[in-house]
Amino acid sequence: SQTIHQWPATLVQPVGSPLSLECTVEGTSNPNLYWYRQAAGRGLQLLFYSVGIGQISSEVPQNLSASRPQDRQFILSSKKLLLSDSGFYLCAWSGGQGAAQYFGPGTRLTVT
Amino acid sequence: QKEVEQNSGPLSVPEGAIASLNCTYSDRGSQSFFWYRQYSGKSPELIMFIYSNGDKEDGRFTAQLNKASQYVSLLIRDSQPSDSATYLCALLMDSSYKLIFGSGTRLLVRP
Secondary structure, three states, X not given: OOXXXXXXXXXXXXXXXXXXEEEEEEOOOOOEEEXXXXXXXXXXXXXXXXXXXXXXXXXXXXXXXXXXXXXXXXXXXXXXXXXXXXXXXEEEEEOOOOOOEEEOXXXXXXXX | OOOEEOOOOOEEEEOOOOEEEEEEEOOOOEEEEEEXXXXXXXXXXXXXXXXXXXXXXXXXXXXXXXXXXXXXXXXXXXXXXXXXXXXXXXXXXXXXXXXXXXXXXXXXXXX
16 A cells, blocks of 8 residues: 655744755655645645656745655655744645645744 | 635534535536535545536535536535545546635534
């Protein structure tokens, strides 16, 4: 069966510091991968998605970036965090176009 | 105009009752519809998906889709306190990889 991992689970970072969040998927090949952010009490905001290695589509202009160095690895990064970057970051995978998305456990980021 | 609309709630029902959660959408090109459950502080969990008009049942859950009226519903029979969560409706537009989420409806099941 497929499993999706995210780490770290929680993170507290000062404003201006860098960020790296990692997501890996097991048990499937060539998944579509997604990064979402959920601010406190808000809905899910799609940040990036990837349909293959090195292929990244950005949905929201911001100070975040994403990379997919391997088939089942998706990384979310920032060079300098802002207070507004605080939130619950969720990675998800799907089996292809039209397929359901399955979420990882998430990373709760607090920027201080 | 938002593409997916949900009443934020909370929807409060007594234990054992049927909870009815509704979602309307604006794009007639939408083909696939998903319901996720999200407990406080946790990530969303897929409950059901539906592609065709009509009803789809899975245990205590029934998803209903009416493409002509552009709404999708989730019924939870014999509601339990453990069903208390936020329920997210999402749609997948034709030829797209991206899910469009509603803001969710909070359900409270009273013991």
